[in-house]
Amino acid sequence: MAAVKEVQETTAVRLGALLDAGDGATVTLVAGETRLVAHRAVLVSRSPVFQAMFQYDTLEASSGQVIITDVEGEVMRELLDYMYTLQAPQLSAMTPQMLAAADKYGLLALKTVCEQQVSAQLTIDNAAAAAVLAVRHSCPGLTAAAIAFIKAHNCQVMATQGWADAMQNHLEDVIEVTRLLADPPAETTAPISTGGRSTPGTHHQPHSDHGWTLASAAPAIAAHNTDPFFHIIVALLRRLPIQDRLDMLTWAVMYGRVEDLRALAAAGVVEEQIRGLVLGQTALHTAASGGHVEAVRSLLDARAPVDFQDVDYQTPLHLAARNGHTAVVQLLLTSADCNATKSGVDTPLHLAVREGHADVAAVLLQAGADRGARNEAGSTPLDLARQANNQQLIDMLT
Secondary structure: OHHHHHHHHHHHHHHHHHHHHOOOOOEEEEEOOEEEEEOHHHHHHHOHHHHHHHHOOOHHHHHOEEEEOOOOHHHHHHHHHHHHHOOOOOOHHHHHHHHHHHHHOOOHHHHHHHHHHHHHOOOOOOHHHHHHHHHHOOOHHHHHHHHHHHHHOHHHHHOOHHHHHHHHHOHHHHHHHHHHHOOOOOOOOOOOOOOOOOOEOOOOOOOOOOOOOHHHHHHHHHHHOOOHHHHHHHHHHOOOOHHHHHHHHHHHHHHOOHHHHHHHHHOOHHHHHHHOOEOOEOHHHHHHHHOOHHHHHHHHHOOOOOOOOOOOOOOHHHHHHHOOOHHHHHHHOOOOOOOOOOOEOOOHHHHHHHOOOHHHHHHHHHOOOOOOOOEOOOOOHHHHHHHOOOHHHHHHHO
16 A cells, blocks of 8 residues: 555656656646646546546647636646646635636545635635535535534624625525525425526416415415524525526425425515416426425415416326325315316326326315316226226226
8 A cells, every 4th residue: 555655656746847847748728827838648637627628629629728717827837736746735815716626627636625724714704705615616524614614603704795795796605505504404405506597488377366476475484484594595585686596496396495495485486487487387386296295385385376277288286196196186185176177188187097096096086076077089087097907997987
């Protein structure tokens, strides 16, 4: 083991000398006014990003020049020095920028060292910037350290210029930091994100008489959220552009993020989505389709329109029934009309039978589903059960 370490250290020293000599350099890195020459083989061996860049017929590969716009020259020099020597620099003031650069180029060991350095340098003035940095670059260790520090000094940190600057320049990340400060329940899964923008649609305008407004939803939402951080999150959400908030809503319902849904609803986002639908469906459609029971419960608490029909005239109950989410079907039936659909369109019972979900069919029948309803093909649920030769459903429907 010692021999291996000695070889690694010797190799790093030789590569460091090679960097100083500049012999045989084939790539020029341009960061602002700084120009650095480097050996392509070194860049490719250290960084998966450079490896991908030079593996294909890219402009960088053909020209031998890489223009870097988001890393300062001094930071790029230190980063390049690390790739040659594998010796992590002690940067102090430049450590946050080095962490971001290490993340960009896939230098995970250097990123970890930078995380540790930033964690060791936390102060009231820089804690907000450190937390934002940790969230933006997926640094679990630094995230935990920064959140713990802010919790211990929350009033002081939130009164600093650093917190104000973070709110001004990185509002979405501040929302995530505040959410982490609020300690949401463990049932939530993926972090709220706006990466990957969805395309809004206006395929189907809502009925004007749905009678659902944010004002009527607010008491139900507030009943579930008394933590002061919740109100901070809501206030921050209201400052985001509407499309960013709608993107957050899409992710929240996809992953069943109950706390995020409650905050988004209190900020009026659910109501905004009803006015201009994303992909022709409401948040309740998406949550019901995915079988997210608590997310559905949260949206029902916010009085989202339970019988709202999408472009295919399907309600959230249709989607839950088709996908066999019995618990969601039972929850929706506390306020949904089990026969609400356009004449000739499959009812939720049709869909449950078609997919062979006997448990769902039983719940629907108990709620008064019309077993004699016919779809556009003229088929009743019993006809579909017979076509599938599903004896259990046949017995249930006769």
